[in-house]
Amino acid sequence: MRVTEGGVELEVPGEQTEGIEESVFYNPRQELNRDLTIATLRAFREREERAESYLDAMTASGVRGVRAAADGWDVTCCDLEEDAVDLARENLERNDLAAEARVEHRNVNALAHDEAFDVIDLDPYGSPMPFADAAFARCRDLVCVTATDTAPLCGAHFNSGIRSYSAVPQNTDYHAEMGVRTLLSALARSAARFDVGVEPIFSHATSHYVRTYLELDRKASAADAALEHLGYISHCEDCLYREAEHELIADPLETCPECGGERVLVAGPLWLGPYRDPEFVAAVREEIPDDFGTAKTGRELCDALEAELDRPTHYDQHKLCKNWGLPANAMDEFLADLRAAGHAASTAHYGGTTFKTDADVGEIREATEANLV
Numbered sequence: 001m002r003v004t005e006g007g008v009e010l011e012v013p014g015e016q017t018e019g020i021e022e023s024v025f026y027n028p029r030q031e032l033n034r035d036l037t038i039a040t041l042r043a044f045r046e047r048e049e050r051a052e053s054y055l056d057a058m059t060a061s062g063v064r065g066v067r068a069a070a071d072g073w074d075v076t077c078c079d080l081e082e083d084a085v086d087l088a089r090e091n092l093e094r095n096d097l098a099a100e101a102r103v104e105h106r107n108v109n110a111l112a113h114d115e116a117f118d119v120i121d122l123d124p125y126g127s128p129m130p131f132a133d134a135a136f137a138r139c140r141d142l143v144c145v146t147a148t149d150t151a152p153l154c155g156a157h158f159n160s161g162i163r164s165y166s167a168v169p170q171n172t173d174y175h176a177e178m179g180v181r182t183l184l185s186a187l188a189r190s191a192a193r194f195d196v197g198v199e200p201i202f203s204h205a206t207s208h209y210v211r212t213y214l215e216l217d218r219k220a221s222a223a224d225a226a227l228e229h230l231g232y233i234s235h236c237e238d239c240l241y242r243e244a245e246h247e248l249i250a251d252p253l254e255t256c257p258e259c260g261g262e263r264v265l266v267a268g269p270l271w272l273g274p275y276r277d278p279e280f281v282a283a284v285r286e287e288i289p290d291d292f293g294t295a296k297t298g299r300e301l302c303d304a305l306e307a308e309l310d311r312p313t314h315y316d317q318h319k320l321c322k323n324w325g326l327p328a329n330a331m332d333e334f335l336a337d338l339r340a341a342g343h344a345a346s347t348a349h350y351g352g353t354t355f356k357t358d359a360d361v362g363e364i365r366e367a368t369e370a371n372l373v
């Protein structure tokens, strides 16, 4: 079937259906991810002018590489599958970009071992961790990562999460954020092995994947600084109280200071620091043109990310209210009550009922309860 995306035309195997996800080489549900990649690369080029080379590490149909090449990047598309390599070549030729990009039929870890790139983009099926070390060993400026294994990341597939990410994720009401922070923790530790510090300048959790963009600082001191963002979250399953602790040695809560309950889950090491730079997010938003298929969603996502408070976990208003046996009210009203009580509060990008605040669960109830009727 013929697909047009971001101004490039692609031929991908499979039938055009309403049902989506018909081709292993092209996933239409990832169009937002790819649109934001192009906008992020544009904003990043403004930030780091020397960045020129871009490795599309699991290229499949070549769509991301074709779009980056059309945008002026010096692109390498890599894939282990011969069919994918052929398809990527055809799609580059179809867009007259064969001279701007080369295609490598190789194991990407071997390629990254032989050659350095300014930007490396990992978009594997499942966990990206088998490719992370090779990316951090040689990448100069920016590592972009997609993880689609959200069940292991958020603790729903507990042992698989531990195996893939060398951390203990826990299944909580902020599961998507648990996924973001589990992934960032594993990536920061992988980078630190090569004396590389990471700064996540743009990250989002969207339906079935987590996406993050890590700006690199190739210094041991930067790696040390990044590791200071790691720590643990203690979470009470009864009252939803949670507490974060920035340490590499866990000192978890034994009982909940809010309700006295003993059903306290401990997750970590997680990335507890910021997962986006608000100024960079605003710059990405400016680079989303009207003709991107997901322009509206992408801009809304950037707005939400820019406004989010930096807190280790978000709350879900409906889950809190259900736990309290009270009806939920409008989110605006709810947040206004929190602010009126002197707390910082913002919406979160994880969903319409999610928010962030510096108030703990008892303070949230105290501030909002009067209007939950």
Ligand SMILES: [Zn+2]
Pocket (backbone or CB within 6 Å): 236, 237, 238, 239, 240, 241, 256, 257, 258, 259, 260, 261
């Ligand atoms: Zn509790």
